[in-house]
Amino acid sequence: MPVLRVLSTVAKQALQAPVCGYQPLAVTARCISFSPRQVPPGSDASFHSVSFSETDHPKVLITGMMSDFPNHRKRFGKNNVILSDIRKPSSHVFHSGPFIYSDILDYKNLREIVVNNRITWLVHYSALLSAVGEANVSLARAVNITGLHNILDIAAEHGLRLFVPSTIGAFGPTSPRNPTPDLCVQRPRTIYGVSKVHAELMGEYYHQRYGLDFRCLRYPGIISADSQPGGGTTDYAVQIFHDAVKSGKFECNLRQDTRLPMMYIDDCLRATIEVMEAPAEALTMRTYNINAMSFTPEELAQEIQKQLPDLQVTYEVDVMRQGIADSWPMNFDDTNARHDWGWKHDYDLPELVQTMLNFIGSESQIAQAT
């Protein structure tokens, strides 16, 4: 829809909205019962959010497949969590519950999915990560920014609770790095970081302007055994486990002393559920840092070598990735998440290494046996 038409619709309805007059923005937002792409009554469609009783399970749509979301499915019921992507799912994901094709750049298709499945919560993972984003800026801009606009409008129109992850990559070289607090200078130097700051600010704006229930966590680098690294700067911390088990050798593309915040996937998914379920009154902010551990490639290698002493690690620095890593936080301050909604991580470095090696080791034994 052309911008001007949106603006004129918004302006017209704003003028018609009763008694909002000179009240502060937050109050005004509650008076305006329309969303940015809503078309006027009498035209081709008009939207009315269905309200659900408190006892209903949320019906969750997840864009992008960060994992197979066993936690979400266990919590909300297998059929209440629909995964979506433009990529073919693994057979494990495909057989674990509903999966649907959805391109987040296709607004009408997203709307159809939300309506047909009576979606109430949207968890928006689709994005291009930092390194792959630098390699394809226009695609990153489309997926991470235009795609996000579609998601925000769909969520606002249909009264959805919306989760969008942000990242340590939303900070830049002028941010305090050790530790990095929730509120500080954010001048990232990657298209990924810029798009994530945009997502944080747009979500918070929609929250105060349209009452959107927007929730956002800034994740550290996420380490998971059951998905391949997706083109990020922290990928080395996943790849090292696969190479250690497979060949006993690993070539690291970051310097050995590059310290970055990291988290095991189970902690990440649990944090996501916890912040989504937190009562709105507990949230003093809508975007929180979450933290678990911080390590360098050398420290990670040493911890793995306690289990696999023959592992050999060499360093072949990728200049672009190193530049990105050097501009990111070394340690994350998540005091507010711990205070407001009780965030607490379970996995430190030794537990992470043990769990990853158990998982990848048993997978590789199965592969060898078959």
Ligand SMILES: NC(=O)C1=CN([C@@H]2O[C@H](COP(=O)(O)OP(=O)(O)OC[C@H]3O[C@@H](n4cnc5c(N)ncnc54)[C@H](O)[C@@H]3O)[C@@H](O)[C@H]2O)C=CC1
């Ligand atoms: N993996 C990590 O270390 C961290 C991830 N995050 C955030 O978590 C989210 C998920 O990250 P990962 O799973 O690691 O990334 P990933 O690159 O593995 O997955 C992203 C998914 O988005 C999908 N996608 C791309 N274009 C799409 C489109 N037009 N329509 C629908 N789907 C599309 C891709 O097919 C892919 O499956 C991202 O938003 C990322 O910014 C944040 C911090 C750390």
Ligand SMILES: CC(=O)[C@H](N)C(=O)O
């Ligand atoms: C930390 C992230 O957001 C991601 N893993 C990346 O390295 O781009």
